[in-house]
Amino acid sequence: MKCDDLLALLNDYVDGDVAPALCAELEHHLAGCNPCQVVVDNIRQTITLYKAGEPYPLPLEFRNRLHAALHERWQHAPTGDSAPTRASTEPPPDS
Amino acid sequence: MTPEPDLELVHRAKAGELAAFEQLVNRHERQVYSLAFRLLQNQHDAEDITQQTFLNALEHLNRFREESSFATWVSRIATYGALKVIRKRRGLEWVSLEAATEPADDRHAMPHPEFIADWRQSPEELVNRNETRRLIEAALGQLEEKSRLVFLLRDVEGLSVRETAQALGISEVNVKVRLLRARLQLREQLTQAFGDPTRRLAPHQHESMDHE
Numbered sequence: 001m002k003c004d005d006l007l008a009l010l011n012d013y014v015d016g017d018v019a020p021a022l023c024a025e026l027e028h029h030l031a032g033c034n035p036c037q038v039v040v041d042n043i044r045q046t047i048t049l050y051k052a053g054e055p056y057p058l059p060l061e062f063r064n065r066l067h068a069a070l071h072e073r074w075q076h077a078p079t080g081d082s083a084p085t086r087a088s089t090e091p092p093p094d095s
Numbered sequence: 096m097t098p099e100p101d102l103e104l105v106h107r108a109k110a111g112e113l114a115a116f117e118q119l120v121n122r123h124e125r126q127v128y129s130l131a132f133r134l135l136q137n138q139h140d141a142e143d144i145t146q147q148t149f150l151n152a153l154e155h156l157n158r159f160r161e162e163s164s165f166a167t168w169v170s171r172i173a174t175y176g177a178l179k180v181i182r183k184r185r186g187l188e189w190v191s192l193e194a195a196t197e198p199a200d201d202r203h204a205m206p207h208p209e210f211i212a213d214w215r216q217s218p219e220e221l222v223n224r225n226e227t228r229r230l231i232e233a234a235l236g237q238l239e240e241k242s243r244l245v246f247l248l249r250d251v252e253g254l255s256v257r258e259t260a261q262a263l264g265i266s267e268v269n270v271k272v273r274l275l276r277a278r279l280q281l282r283e284q285l286t287q288a289f290g291d292p293t294r295r296l297a298p299h300q301h302e303s304m305d306h307e
């Protein structure tokens with residue numbers, strides 16, 4: 001296995017989707033190839049970094065508007081079966 | 096006192112308590128707003144989608160079947176709302192661009208790692224500092240739009256390859272190609288910023304000295 005072959009399998013490897021036999025081959029390459037090992041580490045850290053971040057605080061003015069809008073909506077259509085349904089804004093199911 | 100679990104708040108909100116719903120909003124507004132901002136790359140649209148998301152969630156709370164977490168549910172609402180805005184922005188362009196960028200094998204265009212080095216700080220340290228956080232978000236903003244969307248849906252939100260493909264209206268092959276490109280580009284940029292230059296490694300020279 002060469003570095004380019006590893007690059008081609010990088011996604012599947014990072015996602016844990018590589019078949020065991022191939023995975024052993026990959027890990028054999030990684031054990032002897034420091035640059036590839038560091039690239040794999042970097043990519044894992046990159047994903048962790050973006051997953052961990054909630055980088056944008058709400059602007060205060062917007063936050064006030066948001067909560068005012070919630071109160072407004074609540075008064076006109078409290079949650080429940082009586083709430084009007086709008087097909088175009090229907091949320092996706094949570095399954 | 097341990098904070099009340101989200102699901103308890105959901106039950107209270109379903110029973111008609113607005114204050115419980117507002118607590119849920121307080122907990123998740125930053126997460127939803129950040130996601131919308133990252134998808135849309137624009138404050139005004141991110142505010143719109145965040146507001147729509149919570150109004151929508153409030154109105155349709157009884158349809159939340161509690162099979163996922165509340166956080167996941169509102170993230171999905173925000174994602175689909177943001178994608179709708181993006182499609183509207185692009186109009187027909189979305190379709191034509193798709194046709195133009197769907198080669199069967201895009202491996203030759205794949206960027207190769209150039210700057211290879213361990214990072215000086217952990218991801219946890221990096222997300223918590225304003226200066227590095229800005230850099231991290233700037234790198235995301237520099238990705239080509241569809242690569243950014245694929246990366247956010249798949250890696251940040253945890254949708255499967257198939258779900259990502261369906262949400263974006265592209266093929267699963269295209270999702271994989273774009274995801275790899277996004278990961279490699281982000282890695283490159285972040286490593287240039289955060290990598291330890293004294294420990295930089297040279298990539299292998301493939302022509303002459305590949306090892307088996």
Ligand SMILES: [Zn+2]
Nearest residue numbers: 002003033036
């Ligand atoms: Zn290698």
